[in-house]
Structures are given as structure tokens and as C-alpha cells.
Amino acid sequence: MTGALPTVAVVGIGRISRPMVVRLRRAGHAVVVTNRTRERALDVADETGARVAGCPREAAESADIVIVSLADDTAVREVYHGPDGLLAGLSPGVTVLETSTIAPSTVTSLVPRVLERGAVLLDTPVSGSVELAARGELTVLAGGSRTALDQVRPVIDVLATRVLHFGDSGRGSVMKLVVNSLLLSLGTALAESLVLAERAGIDREAAYDAFTRSAAAAPFVLYNKDNFVTPRDAPIHMTLALVAKDLTLVNALASSVGAPMAQLEASRALIDRALAAGLGEHDGSVLAEFLRGSR
Known part of the structure; x- marks a missing residue:
């Protein structure tokens, strides 16, 4: 990871991920945001000083950690693939935190594709309300490499007070x-x-x-x-x-x-x-x- 604090990309600005951006910026992280509806990304950028990227690829290119927060499996698959997709922007050493509530099979199908880029994908869906997200008191339900999870704990700890690890990829989902x-x-x-x-x-x-x-x-x-x-x-x-x-x-x-x-x-x-x-x-x-x- 580069710099004193890792740069975080947030792909998908919704009710839970928006307060995540706020907390990360307050903690001093450089944050890049992107969203299919660009106005949402611009809104949180205006509030926090986050940088807006034009597509998931651009957001991932400058990030050490990528947080994905989307509504469903279809949206997740669309964001990862294609010339402007997330996979195209990943660099070796990047960790992707997949926080979307999706099928475990979707997560496990993406793991090898992320690995091909030299990056790591962890399924880290969160449990909690918008208010808990704003206070950094979410619970993370994690699957994937324990070592990779430990390495990104300083970022996760800005967002959550509990991190529960359940084993292999897909188990968090x-x-x-x-x-x-x-x-x-x-x-x-x-x-x-x-x-x-x-x-x-x-x-x-x-x-x-x-x-x-x-x-x-x-x-x-x-x-x-x-x-x-x-x-x-x-x-x-x-x-x-x-x-x-x-x-x-x-x-x-x-x-x-x-x-x-x-x-x-x-x-x-x-x-x-x-x-x-x-x-x-x-x-x-x-x-x-x-x-x-x-x-």
C-alpha cells in the first residue's frame, strides 16, 4: 500500500456506503468514488472532498483497497466486467472488499478473476443500520483469506466494531x-x-x-x-x-x-x-x- 494511509475506492454509493465514505475521509483516507448514477457520487464528493471517478476501472486504478457496495448480483457482475469494469483497473496487491448482499456463488466466481490480476477479493458484507454505519459500528461478516483480512483491518476498523471471520471465500456471504x-x-x-x-x-x-x-x-x-x-x-x-x-x-x-x-x-x-x-x-x-x- 502506498503512502501513510491506503487510498480507498468505493464503488456504489448507497444508504450504507455513503456514510462509509464520510468516515473514511474523516479518518484521513484519500477516497475515490464512482456510481452508475453519477449525481450520487458528486453529492458525497461535495460533502467530503472525495474524488469522483468516471467508471469502476478508473476508481480501481488509483486504489489500494476497493469497497464494492451494490444492490444485487446483476449489478455486481456488470461492475466487475468489461473494458471499464473493476477487474480492468486492479493492480497487484490491491484488496477488494465485496460488501454487497449477493449469492455466495457470485463471490466465488469472482475470486479467481480478481486473483488473475494479482489482487485479492474478500467477501465482507456488513450488518447494521444507516445510523450504525454513520457511527462506524457495523458488523463485518467475512469470508476469504484471514491474512488478507488482517492486513486491511485498519481500514475496516474505521467502519465496523466487529469483524467475524467464517472461513473460505463465500462463507461471509x-x-x-x-x-x-x-x-x-x-x-x-x-x-x-x-x-x-x-x-x-x-x-x-x-x-x-x-x-x-x-x-x-x-x-x-x-x-x-x-x-x-x-x-x-x-x-x-x-x-x-x-x-x-x-x-x-x-x-x-x-x-x-x-x-x-x-x-x-x-x-x-x-x-x-x-x-x-x-x-x-x-x-x-x-x-x-x-x-x-x-x-
Whole structure:
């Protein structure tokens, strides 16, 4: 790595990766950003002083570490390949941190392609909210070389307070889907329970306060209070469309290993009904609003 601090490229500027850029710049890193919708890259560059690259290749050419944060497998594959793709810009010694929530098979298919460039790819999806990202308190679920992971810990530690390593490439992505399976089921149950309390005559905010003061007070419940209690005023954490995308990935993983997923099937049925009602671009907590209008 060159210089006192490694230069970091961030490919894909979304709800979680944007505060990552802010934290990296505050920590003194030179940061290069690129995004398919250029306005997002320009916006975070205006705030932080990051440099904007015209394409993933250009972003990777000047980087010691590349963080990729994209919505789905299709976007990831498109970013890596082609004359202006990420692979074309990688130099020997670069480490790629693939933080996107994608199929483990997508990760493992990219590992040898990155290795051909003399670089290393680690799957490092993160768990946590936008607020946790802003505070640098994410959890990294890592797969790939432990040695490579240790080498980039100074950068990861700017973004996360916990780094959990699960072994070979793809295992971090497996664990992200497992964690999301639990969280997405929890989100469905949270929506159902809140509406149940309301219909039984309990004030919405009082009911949610009880959730946060009981055995149900998981971090997911705590940081989603505004989204469930005052949904029209709260920021989007994760759209229902992305929730559905993740459930599809979880289902594919479960099918590949023969794991029964009765809860997933029930959650997916409800989510599909909400998607059919046109709620895909709302926060996942919109399920409570959807249930309030159902009988």
C-alpha cells in the first residue's frame, strides 16, 4: 500500500456506503468514488472532498483497497466486467472488499478473476443500520483469506466494531444471508405484532415502547422504532423490493443445502402481497401499514 494511509475506492454509493465514505475521509483516507448514477457520487464528493471517478476501472486504478457496495448480483457482475469494469483497473496487491448482499456463488466466481490480476477479493458484507454505519459500528461478516483480512483491518476498523471471520471465500456471504433471513422474519413478525396490539386497543407508540423494554428488544427492534411508529416521517433503511431480493437469495441458499424454511415462505407470501400493492420502494416497515389496511 502506498503512502501513510491506503487510498480507498468505493464503488456504489448507497444508504450504507455513503456514510462509509464520510468516515473514511474523516479518518484521513484519500477516497475515490464512482456510481452508475453519477449525481450520487458528486453529492458525497461535495460533502467530503472525495474524488469522483468516471467508471469502476478508473476508481480501481488509483486504489489500494476497493469497497464494492451494490444492490444485487446483476449489478455486481456488470461492475466487475468489461473494458471499464473493476477487474480492468486492479493492480497487484490491491484488496477488494465485496460488501454487497449477493449469492455466495457470485463471490466465488469472482475470486479467481480478481486473483488473475494479482489482487485479492474478500467477501465482507456488513450488518447494521444507516445510523450504525454513520457511527462506524457495523458488523463485518467475512469470508476469504484471514491474512488478507488482517492486513486491511485498519481500514475496516474505521467502519465496523466487529469483524467475524467464517472461513473460505463465500462463507461471509452465506452468513449475511443467514442473518438477513432472521432479520427479515423478525421484521414481518414485528409488523404483525404491532398491528395486533393496535387492533386490541393498545396505542401504537406504547406498544412499541413495550417491545423495546422487553425480551424482544433486539437492536433491529430498537433502531427501527421511527419507521414502525411514524412511517411517513422516517428515513428508508431498506426498501421492500430489496427485502424481497434478499429473500430470493436466502431461498436459493436454503434449497441448495436442503434447509427447511417455513418462516421464509410465510414472510414471502405477505411481502409478495405488499409488492403487488405497489409498496416496493417503501421501507420494509411498510408491512405494518399494509397489514393495517388488511382484514
